[in-house]
Amino acid sequence: MFEIEYKGGNGIVIATKKTTALIDPKLSLVGLKDLIVKDAVEIATEPRFVVNGKDSQLVIEGPGDYELGDFSVSGVSATRHLDTEADEKIATIYRIEVGDARIALVGNITPKLSEEQLESLGVVDILILPIGGNGYTLDATSAAGIVRQVDPKVVIPTSYADSALKYEVPQDALETFTKELGAPVETVAKYKIKTESSLPLTLTVVEITRS
Numbered sequence: 391m392f393e394i395e396y397k398g399g400n401g402i403v404i405a406t407k408k409t410t411a412l413i414d415p416k417l418s419l420v421g422l423k424d425l426i427v428k429d430a431v432e433i434a435t436e437p438r439f440v441v442n443g444k445d446s447q448l449v450i451e452g453p454g455d456y457e458l459g460d461f462s463v464s465g466v467s468a469t470r471h472l473d474t475e476a477d478e479k480i481a482t483i484y485r486i487e488v489g490d491a492r493i494a495l496v497g498n499i500t501p502k503l504s505e506e507q508l509e510s511l512g513v514v515d516i517l518i519l520p521i522g523g524n525g526y527t528l529d530a531t532s533a534a535g536i537v538r539q540v541d542p543k544v545v546i547p548t549s550y551a552d553s554a555l556k557y558e559v560p561q562d563a564l565e566t567f568t569k570e571l572g573a574p575v576e577t578v579a580k581y582k583i584k585t586e587s588s589l590p591l592t593l594t595v596v597e598i599t600r601s
Contacts, residue, residue: 391406391407391489391582391583391584391585392404392405392406392460392488392489392491392582392583393405393580393581393582393583394516394546394580394581394583394598395580395581395598395601396546396548396598396599396600396601397417397422397425397600397601398417398420398422398552398554398555398600399414399417399419399420399422399548399549399555399557400413400414400435400439400497400498400520400527400548400549401413401414401415401417401422401425401548402414402495402518402546402548403425403427404461404486404488404493406459406460406488406489408459408460409431409458409459409460409461410427410429410430410431411430411431411432411433411461411463411486412425412427412430412431412432412433412441412446413433413434413435413495413518414433414434414435414436414439414497415432415434415439415440415441415443416434416438416439416440416441419438419439420555420556420557421554421555421556422554422555424441424443425441426441426443426445427443428445429445429446429447430443430445430446430447431446431447431448431449431450431458431459431461431463432446432448432449432450432451433450433451433463433484433486433495434449434450434451434482435481435482435483435484435495435496435497435498435499436451436470436480436481436482436497436498437451437452437480439451439497447459450463450465450484451482452465452467452482453465453466453467453482460488460489461486461487461488462486462487463484463485463486463487464484464485464510465482465483465484465485466482466483466484466506466507466510467479467481467482468481468482468483468496468497468499468500468507469481469499469500470498470499470500471498471499471500471501471526471527471528472525473500481497481498481499482497483495483496483497483499483503483507483510483511485510485511485512485514488583489585489586490585490586491515491516491583491585491586491589492512492513492514492515492516492586493514493515493516493517493518494511494514494516494517494518494540494542495518495519496517496518496519496520496528496536497519497520497527498520498526498527498528498549499528501528501532501535501536502532502535502536502539503536503539503540508539508540511540514540514541514542515542515543515544515586515589516542516543516544516545516546516583516589517536517537517540517542517544517545517546518545518546518548519533519536519537519545519546519547519548520533520547520548520549520550521533521547521548521549521550521562521564521566521567522549522550522551522557522561522562523561523562523566524559524560524561524562525559526549526557526558526559526561527549527561529562530562530566530567530569530570530571531570533547533567533570533571534567534570534571537571537593542593543589543590543591543592543593543594544581544589544590544593544594544595544596545571545573545593545594545595545596546581546595546596546598547564547567547595547597549561550562550563550564550566550567551563551564552600554600564597567595568595571593571595573592573593573594573595574592574594574595575594575595575596575597576594576595576596576597577596577597577598577599578596578597578598578599579598579599579601580598580601581596581598
């Protein structure tokens with residue numbers, strides 16, 4: 391069993407009883423406190439989202455294969471949103487396995503995944519991706535396109551409008567994405583997953599209230 395919490399921006403916490411992973415923990419970039427948890431694993435979709443906490447067990451900010459505690463992590467390089475194919479690929483997309491559940495983590499990347507990237511992600515149960523648009527990240531249409539490429543059971547959106555956050559540019563509302571995707575929405579304070587078989591049978595957007 392594991393839990394997923396949303397902390398704002400692209401910040402996510404994925405935790406089992408033994409291991410905690412902090413996704414893009416440098417929340418000071420959007421006006422919040424950075425995520426710092428003793429003995430946690432930091433996983434960053436771009437190096438600028440790393441905190442490098444002195445008590446972190448491991449900091450992952452690029453492609454490769456990693457095993458730590460209850461987590462198996464595999465990263466592959468990606469072109470950052472608004473960069474071109476000629477630019478250095480400084481973003482990373484990840485496949486994170488927790489027990490028998492498979493999570494895909496997508497950050498601020500270009501609007502379409504390559505065949506190589508889709509192959510590296512494989513079968514996905516839960517997809518986490520930003521949706522706010524306006525040049526800052528994927529917009530609703532592009533994010534929905536990636537959802538259809540990946541074909542997960544659950545989508546957890548991040549980086550959408552929140553008056554408490556200080557984004558570089560205004561972000562679209564969550565409803566813009568959910569209307570574009572046309573899938574049912576479940577709202578929770580924490581998303582708790584017992585096993586892969588406990589996930590919805592049809593595509594569902596899970597809105598996790600920022601904590």
